[in-house]
Amino acid sequence: MVELSESDSRTLLRRLRDTLATEGDGQDRLNHITQIIADSMGTEVCSIYLFRDPETLELCATEGLKAEAVHHTRMRLGEGLVGRVARSGRPINSADAPSEPGFRYMPETGEEIYSSFVGVPIQRVGEKLGVLVVQSKDERSFSDDELYGLEVVAMVLAEMTELGAFTGGENSEIGATHRFPVMFRGATGQEGAAEGRVWLHEPRVVVTNPVAEDPEAEAARLEEAITELRGKIDEMLASPTLIDKDQRQVLETFKMLAASKGWKRRMLEDIAAGLSAEAAVEKEQNAARDRMRKAPDPYLRERLNDLDDLSNRLLRQLTGQGSDTGAEMPENPVLVARNIGPAELLDYDRKLKGVVLEEGSVGSHAAIVTRALSIPLVIHAGRITAEALNGDPILVDGDQGVVHLRPEESVAHAFRDKIAMQAEAQKRYASLRDQPAMDKSGQTVSLMMNAGLMADLPSLKGSGADGVGLFRTELQFLTRTKVPRRNELVQLYKRVMDAADGKRVNFRTLDIGSDKVVPYMKPQDEPNPAMGWRALRVGLDKPGILRMQLQALLRAADGRPTSIMFPFIALPEEFYAARDTLLRVRDREAQMGRPVPEELRIGAMLETPSLGFAPDSFYRDCDFISIGGNDLKQFFFAADRENERVRRRYDTLDGSFLNFLERIIARCAVSDTHLSFCGEDAGRPIESLTFAALGIRTLSMRPASIGPVKHLIRRADLGELRQVIQQARNAGQSSVRPAVTSYLAHL
Ligand code: PEP
Ligand code: MG
Numbered sequence: 001m002v003e004l005s006e007s008d009s010r011t012l013l014r015r016l017r018d019t020l021a022t023e024g025d026g027q028d029r030l031n032h033i034t035q036i037i038a039d040s041m042g043t044e045v046c047s048i049y050l051f052r053d054p055e056t057l058e059l060c061a062t063e064g065l066k067a068e069a070v071h072h073t074r075m076r077l078g079e080g081l082v083g084r085v086a087r088s089g090r091p092i093n094s095a096d097a098p099s100e101p102g103f104r105y106m107p108e109t110g111e112e113i114y115s116s117f118v119g120v121p122i123q124r125v126g127e128k129l130g131v132l133v134v135q136s137k138d139e140r141s142f143s144d145d146e147l148y149g150l151e152v153v154a155m156v157l158a159e160m161t162e163l164g165a166f167t168g169g170e171n172s173e174i175g176a177t178h179r180f181p182v183m184f185r186g187a188t189g190q191e192g193a194a195e196g197r198v199w200l201h202e203p204r205v206v207v208t209n210p211v212a213e214d215p216e217a218e219a220a221r222l223e224e225a226i227t228e229l230r231g232k233i234d235e236m237l238a239s240p241t242l243i244d245k246d247q248r249q250v251l252e253t254f255k256m257l258a259a260s261k262g263w264k265r266r267m268l269e270d271i272a273a274g275l276s277a278e279a280a281v282e283k284e285q286n287a288a289r290d291r292m293r294k295a296p297d298p299y300l301r302e303r304l305n306d307l308d309d310l311s312n313r314l315l316r317q318l319t320g321q322g323s324d325t326g327a328e329m330p331e332n333p334v335l336v337a338r339n340i341g342p343a344e345l346l347d348y349d350r351k352l353k354g355v356v357l358e359e360g361s362v363g364s365h366a367a368i369v370t371r372a373l374s375i376p377l378v379i380h381a382g383r384i385t386a387e388a389l390n391g392d393p394i395l396v397d398g399d400q401g402v403v404h405l406r407p408e409e410s411v412a413h414a415f416r417d418k419i420a421m422q423a424e425a426q427k428r429y430a431s432l433r434d435q436p437a438m439d440k441s442g443q444t445v446s447l448m449m450n451a452g453l454m455a456d457l458p459s460l461k462g463s464g465a466d467g468v469g470l471f472r473t474e475l476q477f478l479t480r481t482k483v484p485r486r487n488e489l490v491q492l493y494k495r496v497m498d499a500a501d502g503k504r505v506n507f508r509t510l511d512i513g514s515d516k517v518v519p520y521m522k523p524q525d526e527p528n529p530a531m532g533w534r535a536l537r538v539g540l541d542k543p544g545i546l547r548m549q550l551q552a553l554l555r556a557a558d559g560r561p562t563s564i565m566f567p568f569i570a571l572p573e574e575f576y577a578a579r580d581t582l583l584r585v586r587d588r589e590a591q592m593g594r595p596v597p598e599e600l601r602i603g604a605m606l607e608t609p610s611l612g613f614a615p616d617s618f619y620r621d622c623d624f625i626s627i628g629g630n631d632l633k634q635f636f637f638a639a640d641r642e643n644e645r646v647r648r649r650y651d652t653l654d655g656s657f658l659n660f661l662e663r664i665i666a667r668c669a670v671s672d673t674h675l676s677f678c679g680e681d682a683g684r685p686i687e688s689l690t691f692a693a694l695g696i697r698t699l700s701m702r703p704a705s706i707g708p709v710k711h712l713i714r715r716a717d718l719g720e721l722r723q724v725i726q727q728a729r730n731a732g733q734s735s736v737r738p739a740v741t742s743y744l745a746h747l
Contacts, residue, residue, distance in 0.1 A: 006272050009149050010215065012040040013274035016156050017211035019165075026166035030061035037153060038063040041146070043134040045114055048157070049075075049082050050122075050130035050166070054180055057086055057131060060166070064135065065109040073106055080104035085119040085131045089290050091151065092119045095141040115139040120150045123286055124158040125204070127178075127386050132157060152273045155283045159210035178389045181406045187644065188401040189362050189377030190370045192704070193419045194354035195412070196332030198392040198405070200385065201340055203327065205315040210279040215271050222267060222277040225317040229310075230258045248525065253306045254313075263307070278318050285311035327390050334394045338385055342516060343478040345369045350455045354396035356381045356403050363630060363641025363680075365515050369475070371680065371702045372452055374459075378403050380644070429707020433464035437710040440717040445692045447710055448504075448700040450678060452476070454492070457499040459703035464710070467504035469700020470626065470678040471496065473549065474511050477518050483545065486552050493556030504563055506603065506626065506678075506700075507553055509546060509578070511535040511567040515642060530640060535568030540577055550585045559595035565603035565626055569611060572618040575604045579621075605678075607631035612663055619671035626700070627664065629679025636660060652681045653690055653737040655729050665695045676700055685712050686740050693721040715747040 015036045019029045030048055038046035045064030052058040052074065059065070059073040078087040084102050085092050094100045097117035114135035122130040132154045160166065212218040233255050237248065257263065263284060270280035288307045315321075334354040335345075342365035345355070355370050360379035370377040376398025388394070388405055395404040395415045404411050437445045448469030449459060460468065476484060476492060484492075496505055512518050513534025526532035539546035553564060566578040579602050590596045604611070604618075607628035611618070619625070629652065634641040636657060637650040651657075668675040676698035681687040683701030688709045691699060701709065721743055728739035 006274075008040065009152060010212075010274035012036065012149075012153065013156055013211040015040070016153065016160070020160065020163075026164075027061070029160075030166050031063075033157070034061045034063040037132075037134065041134055041150070043136045045133070045135035047133045047135075048122075048130060049086070049133065050161070051086075051128065051180075054182070057082060059109070060130075062109075064114075069106070069109040073109055075104065080106070081117060082119055082131045082133060085121055085133075086128060089121050089123060089128065091121070091147055092117065093142055093147055094118075095139050097135070113137060116142065118142050118147060118150055120147070120154045122154045122158045122161065124155075124162055125282060125285060125289070125386055129158055129161045149273065152270060152275055152283070155270075155275060155279050155286075156210045159207050159279055159282075162206070163208065178387065178392065179406065181404065181408050181411070182387055184356075184378070184381040184384050184403040184405065186356070186378045186381035186401045186403065187362075188398055189355070189357070189360055189367045189379040190375070190398050192354070192374065192376035192396075192398040193415065193422060194332075194334060194376050194396045194398075195415060195419065196334040196353040196394060196396075197330035198336050198388045198390055198394050199329055199333035199352075200388060200390050201335055201337030201344070202312070202385070203321075203390055204385075205278075205312065205319050205321050207276070207278040207282065207315075207319065209276045212271060212274055212276045215274070218271045218275075218277045218280075219268055221318065222264075222271060222280065225277065225314055226258060226264060229314055229317050230255065233258060253303060254310050257303075257307050257310050278315060281311050281314050281318065285315075330391050334396055336384055336388045336394070340366050342366045342369045342475070343518075346453070346475060346478060354378075354394075354398070356384055356394070356396060358382065358384060361642040361644050361647065363634070363647055368472075368630075368680070371683075372450065372456060372472075372475070374702065374704045426704075426707065429711055430462075432707060432710050432714070433462075435464075435710070435714070437713045439692075439713050440715070441719055443718050444697070445713055445718075446676075446698040447706050448676070448678075448698060449703045449706060450683075450700050451496075451703075454495065456703070457496065460499055460501075460503065463703035463706045465503075465703060465706055467500060467506075468496070469506055469676055469698065471505055471507045472511065473507060473509060474516055474518075477510060477512065478516060480518075480520075482520055486548050489549065489552035490555045493553055494558070497556060497560060504561075506563045506565050506624075506676075508565050508567050508605065509536070509539060509549055513538055530634065530642075536566050536574055536578055537568070539566075540574060540581075543581060546578070546581060547585055550582050551589065554586060554589050554596060555594065557597050559597055561599035561601075562597040563601040563603065563624075565605055565624070567605045567628065568607050568631065569604050570608045571610065572614050572621075575618065575622065603674075606664060607635070609636050609660070612660055612667075616667070616671060619667050619673050622673050624674040624676065625664070625668060627661070627675070627677045627679065627696070629677060629681045632679065633657065633681075651735045651737060652687050653735045653740065655734055655736065658690070658694065658725075658729075658736065661691070661696070662694055669695070674698070683709070685709055686737060686744065689713065689716060689718075689721060689744060690725060690736065690740050693718045693725055712744060712747070716744065 016033055019032050034046040034048055047062040047065055048060050049057040050060045055077050057075050059070055062070055075083045077083055081092050081100055081103055095116050097103055114137055116136045116139060119131050119133045122132055233251055237251050266284050267280040270283050332353045333351060335352050336356045339357055339359040345366050346369055352375055354376045356378045358381055367377055376396045378396055378398060378401050381403050392406050395407050437447045446466045448467045449463055449465035450470045451468045452472035452475035514530045524533055569575045586596050601623040603624035603626060604622045605626050605628045630641055639646040639650050641647055675696055677691050677696050678700035682699040683705030685708055688699050689712055724739050724743045725736045728736040
């Protein structure tokens with residue numbers, strides 16, 4: 001084997017690239033490429049193995065091994081040296097291959113006479129495509145430079161594979177990327193099932209020129225792109241709209257990484273070896289991903305993750321491919337993303353059929369938006385953004401937390417049956433629409449719906465809800481780039497009240513902060529935004545917006561009965577201050593001769609444990625109390641609602657939480673204060689029946705849950721269920737879930 005100088009490497013890459021322009025099919029190109037590589041590297045053998053399916057590699061072209069072995073020799077992932085390279089994503093460089101652990105002798109290839117072996121993975125942004133191997137008769141180790149040269153070649157082969165250079169012809173299936181069915185087992189973010197086509201929130205960048213014409217010009221392009229990227233990061237950091245501490249931290253890390261000399265040096269070396277700037281960025285991105293997989297330290301993993309993001313930004317900068325590639329959104333789009341905030345998700349409006357995220361959390365507001373939109377959400381879906389392409393068929397099973405990408409027809413078939421069954425069940429529930437949620441003993445529960453989008457309004461009729469128990473007004477603020485004008489809000493709230501047609505709507509005043517970030521608020525650098533300056537705390541400190549919103553609500557009501565509640569109250573004084581603001585606004589409206597509601601109900605959301613211990617007078621002074629279980633639970637158990645790892649450790653039906661709820665129920669009974677529950681748990685059948693049995697007789701939930709919850713209430717006897725719950729607690733069971741589940745299963 002001869003040493004590869006930089007100029008040899010460039011000549012080799014150019015020859016590879018030229019094969020793209022040659023006549024012939026993919027097989028011809030592969031054959032030609034193995035000849036070129038063996039020739040340039042001075043080795044007897046060069047072979048290319050590509051994945052036939054996710055578990056099997058196939059010898060697809062060779063120079064030096066027996067031609068009959070091509071498309072016959074196969075190995076499983078992890079089998080033999082080639083399989084080991086493919087599985088680990090790391091090269092193997094051995095002077096004495098037969099003595100290596102895992103060496104597998106394959107007589108059909110005639111390879112026993114070759115002693116030395118170098119295998120490097122062919123991979124692109126986390127996706128394994130195959131293995132490139134060179135072999136030589138003499139027993140010698142290849143230098144690091146030679147290995148590096150082969151890695152550069154493998155990068156070009158990866159880009160060519162992605163471009164479909166090796167497909168077509170007899171073996172058109174092999175090497176065609178993104179075509180296998182893949183299943184991702186994640187977690188349920190929101191139940192439901194959907195079939196559709198992938199729509200990537202941030203589409204993959206396509207590199208059409210893996211090989212550089214002119215390394216100097218390419219290096220200059222890279223330098224320029226990095227400088228521009230750094231400029232953009234600085235701009236973003238200086239932007240007054242940057243509110244979120246996490247965003248700031250990520251940008252600071254980006255800034256640090258973008259200035260990293262090692263990162264740039266490695267990319268410049270790749271360019272000197274003949275890669276284009278884009279391919280060099282990807283090569284280093286691959287390396288970072290490989291390190292990421294192995295990094296034991298979560299902090300380091302996070303930084304490598306940031307480097308991955310930064311590489312994507314740099315690729316977009318270099319290729320000019322923004323998130324808007326001009327691609328048309330397919331019909332029935334299923335959004336696939338690493339993660340997404342509630343505002344971005346709302347930008348998609350009602351178009352989406354489902355959402356699949358690599359990260360995400362059940363307690364996040366993005367999850368609440370999917371709930372409001374009644375579309376399934378699967379979170380923690382592996383590395384789906386590396387696999388999925390825009391337009392790929394996809395099935396989202398929100399119930400099981402499973403996603404099938406490019407499913408086999410049999411899977412799609414079974415899935416469609418499931419969707420049809422759910423539609424059937426929905427039809428059955430629809431027949432209950434005008435029936436009361438009355439249990440067997442004649443006790444009724446009022447089932448209301450949560451809303452926040454105009455698009456929710458038709459559900460008011462369709463679901464049979466008794467009204468809107470929680471109208472999240474901030475969703476309208478999250479979708480704008482500026483504070484909405486008062487008049488806009490008046491129109492909006494008016495439409496909501498019109499649609500409610502006399503049914504009650506509990507408007508919750510603006511609840512921003514925490515993960516609900518509005519772009520027009522000054523950046524807050526808070527160590528813990530969930531317990532920070534959010535919701536009513538912001539409203540009381542900046543009363544201008546609160547007053548404007550209250551005015552808009554009263555004007556929209558135009559004298560009709562109105563119900564307003566304040567979020568996230570930790571102290572009675574906060575409620576009183578907000579109530580005073582509202583009453584002052586009302587009096588001013590009256591002075592100006594505007595109609596004011598005769599019936600104005602002013603309520604508090606109970607979202608912090610402290611309110612459970614507030615004085616009796618507070619309970620008397622609230623016209624109604626609505627338990628915001630999402631927040632209450634996170635503070636009760638001290639477990640971040642957005643952190644899946646800790647969130648799932650605590651059960652809503654744990655005895656201690658139920659004790660707390662009972663305390664509130666009893667206090668509201670004494671003061672005759674109307675009580676409701678409007679957190680997400682109200683829409684979960686087992687939880688909602690438990691709450692009703694304990695005595696919470698108004699539950700507000702996503703519209704799609706009303707049918708199933710009503711169906712169960714009508715079959716249950718809440719008094720009996722209460723006894724079941726009591727027995728479970730007397731027996732010392734920490735959670736009453738098993739007892740309630742078994743009671744409901746036997747109805
Ligand atoms: C809650 O905390 O339960 C609630 C209803 O409010 P949000 O989810 O909007 O914080
Ligand atoms: Mg809340």
